[in-house]
Amino acid sequence: MGKLDHDEIRKEKEERSGGNLFIPKEGEYLLYLAPPCRDEDKKNYVPLVIHYGLGPRGIPGLCLDSERCEVIKDPRVQEMVEIKKQLNLKAEMDKGCAVCKGIYGGAMGKAEADDCKPVSRFLFGVIPMKYRPLNSGAWIDLPPKLQIFNTSYTQWDRITDLEVDIGDPTDPEAAVLIKLKRTGTTKTNTKYEYSPDTATLKKPMRLPKPAMAVLMQGQQVGQIGDLYKAVADFAKSHDELQALVSGVQVESGGDAAANGDSKSPCFGTLYDPNDDECKECSDATECATAAGKADAKETPKKQAALEPEPEPEPEPEPEATSGDESLDELEKQLEQRAKRKRA
Secondary structure, three states: OOOHHHHHHHHHHHHOOOOOEOOOOOOEEEEEEOOOOOOOOOOOEEEEEEEEEEOOOOOOEOOOOOOHHHHHHHHHHHHHHHHOOOOOOOHHOOOOOOOHHHHHOOOHHHHHHHHHEEEEEEEEEEEEEEEEOOOOOOEEEEOOEEEEEEEEEEHHHHHHHHHHHHOOOOOOEHHHHHHHHEEEEOOOEEEEEEOOOHHHHHHHOOOOOHHHHHHHHHHOOOOOHHHHHHHHOOOOOOHHHHHHHOOOOOOOHHHHHHOOOOOOOOOOOOOOOHHHHHHHHOHHHHHHHHHHOOOOOHHHHHHHHOOOOOOOOOOOOOOOOOOOHHHHHHHHHHHHHHHHHHH
């Protein structure tokens, strides 16, 4: 029986989020809080409302209720959603939030509604500078990487209290680092503690050049440190949210299809040729190809559409020997095959 490896899970979560999500592990960090990501911004965070636990895979989705999640009315978010998801966010939010309708309209049971109720979150840009395990005196320098820190209301409240008390810890020419301490590894026992770093509070630091370069590049519009792009990463169409709530796949030809989003959330990731649900799915062939499990028995027409430049046919295997064939003959066939390959 294997053992759960939190580091491996954390690594995959980072990979699936594009590698730019800061997921602190147990221990202490010294964080540089990034300044506002756009010149016109006065705050270095963006609030949003997310529904977690959607569908069988428990994925998150941006709430499309504009009264509850006001950030979706921001033109910068709408622009990023248009670019990243080919969705008209204004039109989608006019339809309302399918998840909220399911929760508050009574279509969901209490347990299901509790799992995906709207939750307030706050996105910050951070560069983790140092890390040390609990009960260890040695700090480990981390390679500079601008990441998105998705925080709860309680964490946001503590971080902004520190910002107000310190002044401007985000100034790259006179930065004050924030110490984050995480204890616990489960939802019930995890705690986050925030405090100013004593050394940089006494003497603010100039951000090192590698970190400065990462910050300047990452905060450009549409890059990994653009908080409005990070909000757009959570966006889904009304029909996608409805499908996640109802468990019914979005029909092609609807609004989602017009925006290129008619595929099931499991598309390209959970394909199993022996699964009955996969066999009945209309996207099975494309899904198999996307998952790297293309069916070799596809018709020539479909195969040609999926593979415009077909791979060359492999060398034929040597024919099986019968009782009359000698071992020398088989060795000759193998030697000839090897020569053809070398040629």
